[in-house]
Amino acid sequence: MALTRESVVHGSKARPQDLPSVDKLLRLAAVQTLLDAHGHTLVTDEARALLDGLRARAVAGDLPSESLEADSLTASLCAQVEARVAPRLRCVVNLTGTVIHTNMGRSVLPQAAIDHVARMMSGPNNLEYDIAAGGRGDRDSIVEGLLCEITGAQAATVVNNNAAAVLLTLAALSHEREAIVSRGELVEIGGAFRMPDVMASAGAIMVEVGTTNRTHLVDYARAIGPNTGLLLKVHTSNYAVQGFTSAVPESELAQLSRERGVPLATDLGSGSLIDMAKYGLPKEPTPQEMLAAGCGVVTFSGDKLLGGPQAGLIVGDRELVGKIRKFPMKRALRLSKLPLAALEATLMLYLQPELLTRELPTLRWLTRSEREVNAMAQQLLEPLRAAVSPRFEVSVVALSSQIGSGSLPVERLPSAGLSITPVLSGKRGVGTALDALAQALRGLPVPVIGRIADDCLLLDVRCLDDATQVLQQLGALREALA
Known part of the structure; x- marks a missing residue:
């Protein structure tokens, strides 16, 4: 049964009584395909919502009669159903110049991790099953050996992010006791x-020592008392204090820790597992160095410089990590099988360090040469210029990328990209034109995200592996701007 033009036309505007019933709409031939694909419940709900919206417009007298033709109704219902089931989490093209972008999911997983996750999620796995013994296993064992091998730690455990790692460490080692920082x-x-x-959330009693810019070993020594549970070092990865400053190195604090019998924990935040300086990048402390310096526990992130999934990694002394692992809060913070599989595969890459700059996207983008980045920008120049002409001009410019997510905040990486400026007779309207362009780029099937600065829209291509991610969408961009 189909709706026809004759059944709904009463002048140029449709009346409320012209609307079909939900049942009649669902019996349209084209709607049957929707029902097969999405089920009766969802399609019926969206059909009711569609007709309610059309009825409101009809009552207001602004519903064209053509809107009630069968083809129009079917198209509207299809669009509404597709919008309803469209994922909120979407891939984007990150051309902001920030490599590890917190708002865009931080590190991109290596292909090995993606493949391993797909395999492990497609059926049962041995998450907590010891295949050799034929009984219950420990999920930490999946990555503990890898972490110990890579960092030199005696033991390791993992939780769902680094904030959780710090929280759990404090709760397990200094609950209702003093933590000196x-x-x-x-x-x-x-x-x-x-x-x-x-x-405070961990139940630790915070004892502050030193001043904002200068802290000395004697400050820690004087603060240690009978109720001291922990010495805490925090790597200030997301800011830098410069000038008249002093901080106590972990090696000196570790000696005090041993002499006074108080454990030392350090939070590295970003947590690189390799010496970044070997790749021409700024130096960042590693868990290996902190453990070698004598730290009892080291915590760091999995989804920053390490280049893996969101996770909080805890490595260190066997007895201390054992206490952390057995603390009741651990179960609430543990990793599920999905990020654990991704973490395992990512850590495996560190056993093959020569392959890291090829296989690990984060490190590949951080180490990309200016020549490579500039070549990518040149590849996009003319096609993009044609897509935005005549409203905008495009040129290749030198840019500075940043690492992101609080890692090495004052450091910049020489980069290149595209500068897009409006063609206007003066300054008036520049902001509006750039906002419209940025919106058009975000509105593409795979949103392209740049940044607006100095009266232009900048597209830093450091993190662009394949130019077709942008090139194949330029037709849609041209239409949006038209």
Whole structure:
């Protein structure tokens, strides 16, 4: 049964009584395909919503009669159903110049991790099953050996992010006891998440020592008392204090820790597992170095410089990590099978360090040469220029990328990209034109995200592996701008 033009036309505007019933709409031939694909419940709900919206317009007298033709109704219902089931989490093209972008999912997983996750999620796996013994296993064992081999730690455990790793470490080692920390290391990370708040949540009694810019070993020594549970070092990865400063190195603090019988934990935040300086990048402390310096526990992230999934990694002394692992809060913070599989595959790459700059996207983008980045920009120049002409001009420019996610905040990487400027007679309207262009780029099937600065829209191509990600969408961009 189909709707016809004759059955609905009463002048140029449709009346409320012209609308079909839900049942009649669902019996349209083309709607049967929707029902087969998405089921009766969803399609019926969207059909009711569609007709309610059309009825409101008809009552207001602004519903064209053509809107009630069968083809139009079917197209509207299809669009509504597709929008309803479209994922909210989408891939984007990151041309912001920030490599590890917190708002865009931080590190991109290597293909090996993606493949391993797909295999492990497609059926049962041995998450907590010891295949050799034929009984219950421990999920930490999946990555503990790898972490110990890579870092030199005696033991390791993992939780769902680094904030959780710090929280759990504090709770397990200094609950209702004092945790001594330098005032200059009471950091705040994204989302107003502050170290003092983490310590309070863990039940630790925070004892601040030193000053904002200078803390000495004697400050820690004087603060240690009978109720001291932990010495805490926090790597200030998301800011830098310069000038008249002093901080106690882990090696000196570790000696005090041993002499006074108080464990030392250090939070590295970003947590690179390799010496970044070997790749011409700024130096960042590694868990290996912290453990070698004598730290009892080291915590760091899985989805920053390590280049894997979101996770909090805890490595260190066997007895201390054992206490952390057995603390009741651990179960609430543990990793599920999906990120654990991704973490395992990512860590496996570190056993083959020569392949890291090829296989690990984060390191590949960080180490990309200016020549390579400039060549990518040149490849996009003329096609993009044609797509935005005559409203905009495009040129290749030198840019500075940043590592991102609080890693090495003052360091910049020489880069290149495209500068897009509006063709206007003066300054008036520049902001509006750039906002419209940025919106058009975000509206592409795979949104392209750049940044607006200095009266132009900049597209930094450091993180672009394949130019076709942009080139194949330029037709849609041209239509959007038209």
